[in-house]
Amino acid sequence: MTKTTKNETQTTDQAITLVIGGHGKTGRKVAEKLTAQGRPVRVGSRSTEPAFDWNEPGTWLPALEGVDRVYVTYYPDLSFPGAAEQVGAFAEAAVAAGARRLVLLSGRGEEAARISEEKLKASGADWTVVRASWFNQNFDEGFFLEPVLAGVIALPTADAVEAFVDTGDIADVVVAALTDDRHIGRTYELSGPRLMSFADVAAELSKAIGREIAYVPVSDEAYRAVLRDHGLPEDFILDGRNAHLVDGVEEVLGRAPRDFADFAREAAATGVWAVPSS
Numbered sequence: 001m002t003k004t005t006k007n008e009t010q011t012t013d014q015a016i017t018l019v020i021g022g023h024g025k026t027g028r029k030v031a032e033k034l035t036a037q038g039r040p041v042r043v044g045s046r047s048t049e050p051a052f053d054w055n056e057p058g059t060w061l062p063a064l065e066g067v068d069r070v071y072v073t074y075y076p077d078l079s080f081p082g083a084a085e086q087v088g089a090f091a092e093a094a095v096a097a098g099a100r101r102l103v104l105l106s107g108r109g110e111e112a113a114r115i116s117e118e119k120l121k122a123s124g125a126d127w128t129v130v131r132a133s134w135f136n137q138n139f140d141e142g143f144f145l146e147p148v149l150a151g152v153i154a155l156p157t158a159d160a161v162e163a164f165v166d167t168g169d170i171a172d173v174v175v176a177a178l179t180d181d182r183h184i185g186r187t188y189e190l191s192g193p194r195l196m197s198f199a200d201v202a203a204e205l206s207k208a209i210g211r212e213i214a215y216v217p218v219s220d221e222a223y224r225a226v227l228r229d230h231g232l233p234e235d236f237i238l239d240g241r242n243a244h245l246v247d248g249v250e251e252v253l254g255r256a257p258r259d260f261a262d263f264a265r266e267a268a269a270t271g272v273w274a275v276p277s278s
Contacts, residue, residue, distance in 0.1 A: 087116040
């Protein structure tokens with residue numbers, strides 16, 4: 001029996017699933033869903049014990065002890081320089097340590113992310129790639145929380161549209177890929193059920209919150225400066241590359257993806273967007 005730590009649960013007949021970034025938007029939900037199924041989970045992050053740090057390869061093997069499958073999320077982003085080399089080196093280390101099943105969270109329409117995908121596949125793992133783009137949860141637990149609280153979402157997106165996808169749907173697909181052999185060797189692209197502009201997003205948020213959330217167009221350069229200030233890649237912007245729906249959620253789960261309006265309604269009910277009255 002593999003020893004346990006405060007970050008994992010353990011049964012005698014199952015090895016551990018390592019969830020890298022298990023405190024993040026998708027990783028947290030993957031860990032919760034696996035645990036609810038009675039599957040042992042280890043969260044891998046810099047704050048856990050054992051710790052996991054992408055920039056410290058010495059932390060990888062301790063985190064992989066007793067692990068037979070891994071949900072691989074890369075921080076800060078697969079488009080960053082050096083990401084593919086780190087993902088490839090980790091995948092090889094994971095397979096050598098006995099973790100055969102690797103599920104990688106990748107990006108829709110991100111050519112740089114494809115290099116990381118190929119590096120992971122070359123490790124000899126039983127792999128699945130899950131490609132997603134803009135999350136619904138970017139608005140209540142991510143980069144856009146502060147703008148929503150301020151009532152103004154400023155972006156240079158013009159008329160570009162995106163099929164925002166819910167992290168709950170991503171997590172359900174990832175759990176299926178981690179636990180069902182039918183998904184080995186498959187690449188799934190995920191989207192929500194409709195294409196939305198940021199004006200559409202602002203309208204849905206306004207309706208759910210009960211106060212006006214405005215979309216205001218700004219110049220590319222002004223927005224890139226904001227991205228740099230937040231340590232985000234400068235291509236973190238809608239440019240039309242994903243302006244089409246895909247059916248990965250329905251293909252894997254046999255149901256339609258969650259709509260943004262449902263997300264906004266439920267998030268508003270938590271009070272996350274409430275502002276003190278003056």
